Each structure stands twice: as C-alpha cells, then as structure tokens.
Amino acid sequence: MSAKSLTRVLFLALLSTMPLTAWPALTIQINRGIKGATPIAIVPFQVQKPGTQPGEDVAAIIASDLARSGRFAPIDPRNMPSRPGDISEVDFADWRLMRTANIVIGKIKQIPGGKFSIEFRLLDVNRGNQVTGFQVNAGVDELRRTAHQFSDIIYERLTGERGAFDTRIAYITESGTRNNRRYQLLVADSDGFGSRTVLSSRSPIMSPDWSPDGRKLSYVSFEAKKPQIFVQDLASGKRRKLTSFPGLNSAPAYSPDGRKLAITLSKDGNPEIYVLDIASSRLRRITVNGAIDTEPDWSPDGQSLVFTSNRGGKPQIYRIPAAGGRAERLTFEGSYNSRPRYSPDGQQVAFVYGNDGLFRIAIMDLNNGALKVLTDSYLDESPSFAPNGSMILYATSNAQGSSLAAVSVDGDVQQTLVERRGAAREPAWSPFRKP
Helix, strand or coil, rough: CCCHHHHHHHHHHHHHHCCCCHHHCCCEEECCCCCCCCCEEEEEEEEEEECCCCCHHHHHHHHHHHHHCCCEEECCHHCCCCCCCCCHHHCCCEEECCCCCCCCCCEEEEEEECCEEEEEEEECCCCCCEEEEEEEEHHHHHHHHHHHHHHHHHHHHCCCCCCCCEEEEEEEEEEEEEEEEEEEEEEECCCCCCEEEEEECCCCCCEECCCCCCEEEEEEEEECCCCEEEEECCCCEEEEECCCCCCCCCEEEEECCEEEEEEEEEECCCCEEEEEEECCEEEEEEECCCCEEEEEEEEECEEEEEEECCCCCEEEEEEECCCCCEECCCCCCCCCCEEEECCCCEEEEEEEEEEEEEEEEEEECCCCCCEECCCCEEEEEEEEECCCEEEEEEEEEECCCCEEEEEECCCEEEEEEEEEEEEEEEECCCCCCCC
C-alpha cells in the first residue's frame, strides 16, 4: 500500500471512531504525510463509571490531531494488545512488540457539577516510564478543547515544537445560485469542528484577519454596495465600522500589539498602504507610489510591512519600514507574486507564486532569499501560517470548485479541508488561544 493510500485509510479509521452526531464543518483529508511517520498508540480512555459516556471520544480526537500533523501514525485501536487505563496495567513488553515508542493512556470520571475529570499519561515504551501527564476538570462542552490541549502537550513533548491543535481558523464560504448568493464568515476549530457563523450576508465578505489576542476579527464587507472595513468582537458579536472612504477599503492586517491595522485605501487616487490607529481612527500613509500597493502584513516585531505592488511592472513582494520609507523588492523569481504573509518567527514569508499560468503557494527565507514552491495545484491563494509556523493554510481551486488546504513548511505534509456547505476561500489561522 502506498503512503498516500495509507494516510487515507488512517483518516477513515479515525473518522469511524467519532460519535455519529459530531460532524465537522470541514472534513480533513490527509493527502500526504511524512514518510516513515512515527507510530504511536492512543489507547481509548477508560470511563471510570460504566454507562457514563462523556459524549466525546477524547482519545480519538488526540489520535486525529496527531495524524493531521503528518508526523505520527496512530495505531488502530483494534490492533492494540491491550487497553490499559493506568500505568500499572501496562505490559511494556507487549507494546515493544508493536514497535511503537510511545503510548498514551487515560481515564475519564464524572464528577459533581456535571463535569468530568480527565487525565492522560504519555509513556515511553522502551524505558518503561512516564514522560508527562496532565489532569483537568472539564464540562461536556469543553471536552473537545481539552483533547486538543492534551494533543498540544503530547506533540510538544515529542517534537520540541509547540502544538497548534487548540487553535481556530476563520474562512469565507460562498453558496447559492447566481442571482441568490450567500456569503458567510465562519470560525471553526483547527480540525473543522465547532463551526459558527460570524457574519452572513448577500454581499461579498473578504480578507478576515485575527486580532493578536484571538478575540476579534477584522474583515471587508460589501453590504453597503461598496467595500468597508469592520472589526467584530467574537464573544459579543458587536462590530465597529472602521473605514468607509471613497474607493477601495481593503486588506486589513492587525499589528502585533493589536492597536493598529495596516490597510489598503485608494481615497487619494491609486491604492496605497496606510496604517490606521484603531482607537483614534488616525491614518498614516506608508507608501507613496503611482503603482498599486496592497495586501500588507506586519512583521512579528512590528518594525516592517510586506506588501504586493506592481511598481516593477507586474505584482511582486516588497518590504518597507512600518513607519514608512524606501520599499525593498523581495521577489524576483516568477512573473506574479502576491499576498505575502510573515511566518511567526519573522524569518520567512509565504505568498502566492505565479509562473507559466500556475499559481501556487511558495515560501521564501528572508535571510538568504531562497524560494521553495510547496504546492502543486494550478490556482492556490491566501496563505496563512499556523501560529507555531509548522503549516500553511490556503485556498485552492480546481474543476470541482474552491476549498481549503494545508501544507507543511517543508512541503512533506499536505491536507485538503472540504467544506460541505459551499465553496471555501480566504482562510486565516488564529493565534494561540489563551488558557
């Protein structure tokens, strides 16, 4: 069986363990994982009081998370030699025969107040000891997030890299007939579950961007028959219109401190980059050029902006000090490069790389200028980094329509995220969530 076929079988096996009522808005298909992904056993958690079902299969969620990373290959529970819930019940010799370096065991117990006590232990099979463990009390509606938090702990302990399973994604869907279109701005957990609508409109919605604290989204709406920039609080649903200038009001991007937005306005003629102070509504113009300057993004330290400009004749990526000044061209390969996004560590930029009529997601090392094309579709757009920098979420189009996809920064892991309710586009990966 090929590696690609194996990952699809693994995904279907994990999907079959989910409760029948729990279906994600986005169905994730693992197209390619790392060759020789590390086997790991996520033993189904023991329910301490028989007949008390928590409503979520915590172990299955953890297994699905780790499988999505592409680095791990969870063992099918049907092939496990036993199902221990405590370290005293583990026969490490049996697990060594499975050639798995680590196993995860856990318990779930109902406690007063309608909550559950959930614990897990990550075990080293070869050494026969515990690597780490954690216990938390959670309500029924907190079980999925608890499982993602456990996944993050396990992933970080085994890889040395912070996990990003307990994060969210925002994206836009478009559905309906030509004369009756419906646009929705949605937020879902990183695995596609927990989807909720932030805004629904018969007019286009564009360019969602997360505030650094993950509590707000900025976006562009055409509900007034012209582009306007809004910011919306996700908890309360309250929103505020920030700009409604003549011409373009587009491409909002939060500064790292959350106090400003870099935006594109054409109120003074051609599209230029501006910085808007959210509290005071004061504007500062950053670029001054006769070309089209658009799609800004902040460096993590807040000192620079990258953006798209055709000042060289065709769209290319440029960098400019956040206070304004001379713009430096970054991309020279390819005939069309756009929508730059900084990596969380500021060392790389992801963007849409266009050449020979194909538009793919590429990444550039800002230290040496090395460029690597990560995807192999013909129309990819809107890259967005995971907050740990390991994956890039983007939109892709083919003959079947537009959907979301994800690729690792080395190109080894590829996934497709299929939206069941319409064409999906313009994804934005959230920052790390607060505990």
